[in-house]
Amino acid sequence: MRYEGKVYRPWPEADSILIQTTLGCSNNQCTFCNMFSDKRFKIRELEDIFSDIEQARKIHAHVESIFLIDGNVMAVRTEFLLAILNKITETFPEIQNIALYAGFNDFRRKTVAELKQMRAAGLTMAYAGLESGDPIVLDNIKKAMKPEHAIEGMAMAKEAGIKVLASFIFGLGGRHRSKEHIKATTDILNIMQPEEIAPMAIAIQPGTELEQQVVRGEFVMPSPLQVLEEEKYLLENLADFDCYYWGDHGNNISPMRGMLPQARVPFKDRIEHEIATNPVTKQDIIQTFSW
Secondary structure, eight states, X not given: OOOOSXXXXXXXXXXXXXXXXXXXXXSOOOTTOOTTTTSOOEEOOHHHHHXXXXXXXXXXXXXXXXXXXXXXXXXXXXXXXXXXXXXXXHHOTTOOEEEEEEOHHHHHTSOHHHXXXXXXXXXXXEEEEEEOSOHHHHHHTTOOOOHHXXXXXXXXXXXXXXXXXXXXXXXXXXXXXXXXXXXXXXXXXXXXXXXXXXXXXXXXXXXXXXXXXXXXXXXXXXXXXXXXXXXXXXXXXXXXXXXXXXXXXXXXXXXXXXXETTTHHHHHHHHHHHHHHOGGGGOSSXXXXXX
């Protein structure tokens, strides 16, 4: 197995085999992220990807889950992705799940027919960064996406039968746009209704543009209390659609996960308990760790 540069995968994919399909991220300008600052976006040679798939077969007797890395693999042309998916299902007939990173705009750049082809070829899940539903926050972080783009991309994925995990960041609006950020994010999630969501508390990554904004005082970090209040608002105002809540990121003040809406009340009660009793709420700025 060959990997170039830093390798990332979502925490729900801890047990998956990783197959590097692209290098880096085609956007690679988000102010809060430096995951792929060490490489330019590039699509690996198909024969090299096939070789890694074959090598994985030699190493692992039974594989049920594979995750395609690096960044937005969905940006690759459809025929190329179909070849990889077909190679995986031929090599691992026991495979149950194939997932990848995607941008909501990547869905929009395909047709629904193409997305359905990928689903038929074995693609089950896409991890897409929503980050925020607030257009001002999205502009500030240079996401190169508008809220309506996320809504459109999600609808196309749903029509194709591809499940989506939408990730977003508590505190990304900073101290002064916390309420607008979480309200807009909750509103857009209620429209999109992804099958899974993964909220995580803001963390300043060393060397990012956001770090410099913090140093210059242009971005003021939220307090732990604001982050908890954002999560409370989200849990109180999400519509009653079936959704798995991956709220157990290591930076979250009260990590928890489970099925919504069934777990809404105990989750909300837990956040309210944290707000009332956790000493961290007395701190002025949330302390989190880089990824």
